[in-house]
Amino acid sequence: MTQKKTEAISEETESEHNPEPGTELARGYGASPGVATGPARVIKDIDDAGQITEGDVIVTEMTAPDMVPAMQRSTGIITDNGGMTSHAAIVSRELGVPAIVGCGDATEALSDGQRVTLDGEKGTVVIGEPKSESESTLDSESTPERTAETDRTNGSIDDSAEYVPTTATEVKVNVSIPGAAQRAADTNADGVGLLRLEHILLSTGKTPDQYVADHGEEAFVKEISEEIRKVADAFYPRPVRARTLDAPTDELAELEGGESEPIEHNPMLGYRGIRRSLQEPEMVKLELRAFKRLHDMGYDNLEVMFPLPNDAEDVRRARELMDKVGIDRDAYDWGAMIETPASIRSIDEIIDEGVDFVALGTNDIVQFMLAVDRNNAMVADRFDNYHPTILEAMAEVIEACNEHDVDTTITGQSGSDPEMAKFLAEQGISSLSSNIDAVDDVRRVVARAEQELLLNAARDASDDSTLLE
Template identity: 80%
Template structure:
């Protein structure tokens, strides 16, 4: 009696036999030959249409990821590098498989479903990789174009080369442009890059990459976040041997805490913003990651002043990602910020004590935990009372249920993954209509005092 996993005489799995599973992190279905990458130096082996199979992707692998038909990783969760970048590139991906590098072999043809998280054996004579359609072929609600919403729907961008694809979604701007992916793509740590090429070259490199995004979206705003790369990622780059060894880099020397310890380096990043402002890019805004309190934000503001960024002309803000920053939101607002961004990937990680890159506890990463929802509500309420814009930039901002919840709480905007912009926009429009309807019904039930 045959079964789905029964193999043919030559030892090959039957077409359709399940080979491994993981977390579907970038939707789409693709078929292609496996290329197992054990070291970053092997990334050049990836040809158009290959399926990358690796323990974990790294920033140096982005060019190879662009060429691939699909991506499979042993480790990582829904907020890992592989998950974020693959969604942005529109490449189907599955993360946290655990055993993909062991159970698959070079040249083996597989079909992966980046929505379901399944990998099955493909027919050896099957077709080449299918074109991914991450967003699906759904019609936009109403049939006459995207709905107009009072709550803005923005998009997250990590790779400047994907900026036009992101802009074509019609998003209201970029809620998060991650500078670390720009810096890490140089294959050198920032310190090594400056040592080899000089400060001006470093400033120009950053500004020209941000400019690609600013051009694609102009005049829509682009909020770019200063460096927030954990030390283990920097350690993989040239010059990385100087990076400190940390047992848990996600809790370590990253974000604003590193920037304030190395002010001359972050001032080079800020000079890149100033360069763009001087060129007329008034849509570029500065955002600082991982502050704990008003003191962190104040010192970052002082660094902006030192490089000559005009805060009256250009909006700036801070990520709210730690329990401390949530508790200190009123004091942070008092420092003069124009906006805050709820970084739910880190809010969940720190509040629930769940390492977001650890596949072993990925099932404990709960964006909808009551304490998370309560914390975000408190931040939104405080900001609304003080005229400060709010947005959400984490992975959960792409989830329809989260979008509905945040609209009801009064958030200013949501920033989602590229593939989720249309769906989020529909959910936001529906939630806004529901709020209007509820308000109208309340007025009918309680019309108030009559005149005369």
């Protein structure tokens, strides 16, 4: 009896240390769709990212901009921290690499070299290879089959891969990495609604100050202009809206020269965006010189956008910096992000400063209005794009801009959500900017929403005509 009990305990212990293939090891938020299998590479120090080789699955606490080359080599990405708007989520979607974020303890639960499979849609990580066709068939009762009808219901339609509906509401695309520009352009998006300049700058591995100190101002301007040019070329003549630097101090602190960055308890509320640019005008003028250089080269599709203004005064000071650099505001469109409660309340005054467009940055709007840290997995379930106050705020901005003939767009994660796209199209937004993998679905949803609006308008007109008779 004792021997049998000992054997049972031994088998149980062995099972714990050598779990069966298919055993779930970690679970988080599916951030970039797709299934990937490969050896897990647990990265606890950013300096070890260079060890990532083709086909590896990156497992780390949180990705950073200078990890992008490693992310490009990987077959999948898993992080302990972060939500759907984190660096890992944004970049993985752009690269088309399956990813799961906010797992909590993946770096402890997974062993280096362990072969794992991650599902970037379900948010699960399991041991070994993906299920065989026969196993998948057995699961078909619990996993509804994807059909054209369910896709229509879910707002994800694929009636024809060839057909691209024409919409009055433009559907643009977000770009962070110039190397992904052609992939983004191939979606037939109407332009780039957001080109994030910080990913270009941080990929150098140095803070902007350190880069200028090491290589000089001209080299800095050249670096920026050449990277932006890759995107402008891929999309020409479609417009490209590039945003000036908006990197929080904790990301800059990881780079060479980052030891001089201030230590902030909440960098997302700190020294970033236009507030840093206005405090360090000589640095942002170098960024603006890169824009002017491209304008002078004939890139009339390049537009300037300033992040995180609170009010008209911030926008006015940014406009004056453009004037000092010599950017012709009559020839090239420029605008501002609307991301804080104060900027929403100040929208009329911001419009009066002469902006050609405003962009709703929902990632920040939601975190600031709901007091939810967008990179904190502990409160990720409270990051609610559909909270009534968020919807009301966006509708108010769109209405004010439409009254003054100022274009509006949305650039946050919400721009990739078909349901949100429908709501915004109904509000009269000028354009939406989506992730690369969402452009087609968003365009089809917008087309259907516009058709419904036209049909309802025709019915109302018919009813009015009948009443007059």
